[in-house]
Amino acid sequence: MENLFTTVIISRVKRTLLNSFSCVVISLLASGCANLGVDPWERDLLAKKEMALTSSPIDAALDDHIYFSKEASSGGKSFGGGGCGCN
């Protein structure tokens, strides 16, 4: 009985995520992003410092430097180029 319950929950979550993802992709393809988004008075959560896409620029810069020196990939979120003789 419990297994059936969790299976239903998991499949519901999966469906919601899949729906959101498909919606975004389809909207992007149809260039109709106007149906996604919020009105200015609904930005209470999004305006928080913690909700910024890069909420810790210092951590991001330090991590980027570590992974640029130790791995073969860099950038993606921001510019990956040059900088130091560490690679």
Next chain:
Amino acid sequence: MESSKNMKNSNIKAALTLATTALLGATNTAVAQDEESWAFDSAFLFYSEADRVSAGEAIFNANKTFSDEEILNLKLTIDALTGASANGAVAQPNVQTFTRPSGKGQYQINADETPLDDTFHDTRVQLNAQWTQPVADNLTASVGGHISKEYDYLSLGINGNMAYDFNRKNSTLSFGLSYFNDTFLPEGGIPNSFASMLIGDNELNGWDDAFKQTRLINEDDKTTTDVLLGFTQVINRRMIMQFNYSYSIVDGYLTDPFKVISIVDNNGATQDNVYENRPDERTKQSAYVQTKYHFDSAIVDLSYRYMWDDWKIKSHTIDSRFRFPLADNAYIEPHLRFYQQDAAQFYQPFLNESQPLPEYASADYRIGEMTAYTVGLKYGMTLDKGNELSFRLEYYNQTPTDAGFDEPGVLANIDLYENIQAVIGQVTYSF
């Protein structure tokens, strides 16, 4: 009360200038705060690998928002590295001798140990400046410069960025360019590709001349040009997503002048160690997607990056952070990162003397096949006057893997793909 009014102002300001946070390449631009105010961040990071490299890095960042939404960001970074780094040669069941990069001295490696060169130490100073301002309705521009200097390396860079908001600022399209010019003056000069590493007594007559024969020139340079396209979309009140594509061309001296590759015989015994050689061009591309979702109190940050280049390296990076608020304006943030990369086309752990010398070859495990993961925890708190203090502790594990190379003779009994483990600690104070 004054402080709550300021907070309300900064929240509205933050909401209206949400686009600024989506600017790419300018991760230094913080969310806009009170007009005409300075915000400072100071951080110190310590990185330490078991038996290998240790590094300390300090950052001081100053950010000022002007009354017309112009933002100036200045950052000073100082780092120091010390310790031992793999020189690319393969381990052997006997003691081995290598020459230091400067040519002035030798070092010995015990049997069955991965050869590490511990002359590796350097101090670096870097300065970044970034200016961001609105240039029209819904259009924001940003320009910046970078200069980095260490004993043997100089890096100069500029970047420029435009961001356009639409759909009531729910969507942002961003386009950025950056250009870096790096000059390298390694100790001992740039070696001839595939020249044998000279072993002997550097005090004897004739050593200096013989060493010079293995050198090509004193310095060389490389340029890096990046193009970055980005799209940010607010999905709903709780969720925002970002999609980026980047294209990067690196041109110039891309070889590591300090690394060698061993030439072994059919019994796995090293016959010679020669300086490695990489192509003088590398074109990289990446696709990146990030989601931030605000639950009732927790926030999740999930991202995926796929990178591919013309060295045939492909990599996957999954990064995730979960922020949980605690009582008294504190928070805890677990961090989990997975990384996997394929080897570069010219990567080989060693060369076999029975095979012809390839055009390019490198035994640098950092362009070999590997998986890595990071597990970390960050704890942050808000102090009186709104200043923030945070601590971060992470564990980084790299597992180089065998990309399908034969291990002849004695090499079958040696660990050619040693695990690397590092501890990372950081303290940040923002005021």
